[in-house]
Amino acid sequence: MKKYFKLLIITIISVMALYSCKLKQEVDKSNPFFSEFNTPFNVPPFEKIMAKHYMPAFEKGMADGRKEIEKIVKNKEEPTFANTIEALDRCDDLFITVRDVFYGQAEANTNDSLQAIEMEISPKISEYEDEKKLNPELFKRIKHVYEKRADSNLTPEQLFILENLYKEYVRLGANLSKEDQESLKKINQRLSVLTVQYDQNVLAETNNYKLFVGEDDLKGLPESLVASAADIAKAARQEGKWAFTTQRPSIFPFIQYSPDKELRHEIFNAYINRGNNGNEYDNNKILAEIISLRAERAKLLGYKSHSDIVLEPRMAKEPENVFNLLNSLWEKAIPVAKNEVVEMQKIIDREKGNFKLEPSDWWYYAEKLRKQKYDLDEEELKPYFKLDNVRDGAFTLANKLFGMTFSPMNDVPLPHPDAQAFEVKKADGSHLGVLYMDFFARASKRQGAWCLTYRTHKMDADQKEITPVVTNVFNFSPPAGNKPVLLTMDEVSTIFHEFGHALDMLNNKNSYNTTFVAWDFVELPSQLMEHWVTEPEM
Ligand SMILES: [Zn+2]
Known part of the structure; x- marks a missing residue:
């Protein structure tokens, strides 16, 4: 403060x-x-x-x-x-x-x-x-x-922007009375603070938690995970111990491979309770206020719910369509999941575990079940997925499909010293944009993986082309010692997914700063790229 x-x-x-x-x-x-x-x-x-x-x-x-x-x-x-x-x-x-x-x-x-x-x-x-x-x-x-x-002789792009801009102004309150507009402004400002606070709390809780263990607790854990756990402990000045965090590349392999039920339970609880610990980073009140302000805003703007506002400019259009999709997935997924629970419980009983499967046990027994049914060990796949090779594989795919090339840039400012920079060119050799790739988890980075632009494509007032600067951000385990970074199948898909977003943004032909994207459409290019991961041609 x-x-x-x-x-x-x-x-x-x-x-x-x-x-x-x-x-x-x-x-x-x-x-x-x-x-x-x-x-x-x-x-x-x-x-x-x-x-x-x-x-x-x-x-x-x-x-x-x-x-x-x-x-x-x-x-x-x-x-x-x-x-x-x-x-x-x-x-x-x-x-x-x-x-x-x-x-x-x-x-x-x-x-x-x-x-x-x-x-x-x-x-x-x-x-x-x-x-x-307003x-x-x-x-x-x-x-x-x-x-x-x-009657204005507009280009299709201009017409698209105009129609969407007008609708957005109406949707976000342009037709409200002055008094209602004042209330709306207050709600928007308060929400902007609350949502930032929410994210900052999750980051603080992620950074503040570490599960320290001794050598006896490393049984069953993959070598690479143990090596990075030693690095994390060392950085926390607890040399000689091993530390696991609620960052995805740390917690998920831990609960997948650790035979220690208590430790799995402990770290899993820390993970799901980020922002729910009754301390200065607690998000309960913040969340409740966000929900009530969003409901109030929706009412003010003449919508049934916050979802109705958010979905109107998207392909889904209204909440009912979203629920229809989700429910049809549930109907098919739930019987399969229930069946898996029965099979996992059988393993526990056979091993005389004498307990009922809990959420924190899921990954450990799912891995066992996978081994039992398909003789597949996820860890054994990793040597085939060296980070540099996967990245270059994504580049090769874009080259084969679209003729694009990616060359490393050495003397260019980087958003973080760990990031890598590439000049992206079109098939004809002309400049398309700059792509950053920032692979490793760190305390200064929000969790997850994403793609965003440091600059979008546009034409300036003199009709000169401004090319995009795009970044792909991931949260993989940093290299332990001088060992190569190896990825899981899931992480490989993540690279191709975010790379799909990057291709979309790099090939963008917008002329203006103002763009209107149906946010449920943006996942299409990334789904297409993800699809290639398991194709034999790849
Ligand atoms: Zn995505």
Whole structure:
């Protein structure tokens, strides 16, 4: 809390400094966001960007945006796509640049300063976005362009953006009364803080937990897991012990292979109880408030539920379709799962375990069952999946399918020293974009695997092409000693999955910052790529 307050003061001082500079018509030149990046393909100069640079850049980005919106609204000419939609799209390029860099780093390479900035900036961004969405003069102009769209000679992309933008404004409250809009703004700002707090709590709980064990407790565990557990213990200054965490590459092989029921139970409970420990990182109240605010917002906007709002612009359209899909999966999956429980219980009884299968036992007995039925040991597959080979396999696939090539870049700023950078080229040899791959788990990284853009594809005001900068982030075990990193089948699929998202973003042909993606569609390219993992041709 202290740190946050200190940072707030520093921020206020730096914003004041920025404003006084502005009077002299200049900005802080040492802030990398205020000048050309001057890097290969203009990627963000990560090593030069410090925590103190973000707030002034955010503030200036939003101030610029507000000024441009004011100009759009005050424009006396008849609203057109160019003077309204396109002008709005280009009104805050600096804000978009700093936002994309900041959130990329906040997810994969965070620290106390970035976490404090995230808490401070989230409600401000929410407020800024609402100023756009709930600006009656701006909406009037958008509506005018929308109503005249049939006679405006728009390209299919422009028409797509216009229709979706109009619908989004309506969906998110443009037609509400002024009073309701004020309530909506408050709800949005509060939600923006709560959701950041929720994620930060999960990260803190993940980082704060370690299961330390002695040599006797390593029975049955794969060699690579034991080696990384020794590294984790060493880093926690408990040399000579072994430590397991609730990070996926640590907990899941542990509960899959450890014969110690108590230890499996202990780490599994730590995993499912992250944010549920009654301490300063507890998420129960936060979750309850998120749910009630979302319900309140849905009611205000005239929807039955939060899901109805979220699903409207997606392919699923409404909750009923989602439940239909889920229920049809349940109907088929539940009998199979029940049957597996019976088979696993048989193993326990045969071994005179004298207990009933619990959730924390599932992975251990599933592995035994797999061995019994198919003579398949997941661990024995790993030597075939060396990380570098899997990555190159994904590149080869993209080359065979689309002619794309991937060459390592050595002198380019990296989002984290562990990340790797590749220049991606089209089949004709021309530049397509930059791809980062950041493979290993660390305390500064949120759990899971994802793909996001440090810069999306677009055309600038002079119709010059801006190429994408994409990152694939994973949470695999870092190399133990100088042994090669070997992956499980599941991790191999994860690489191909995220790589599918990256191909989508790299091949993007959008002209504008504004894009509308049906978020349930984005999984298609990744599903297609995942499919290739088990194809004999691969
Ligand atoms: Zn995905």
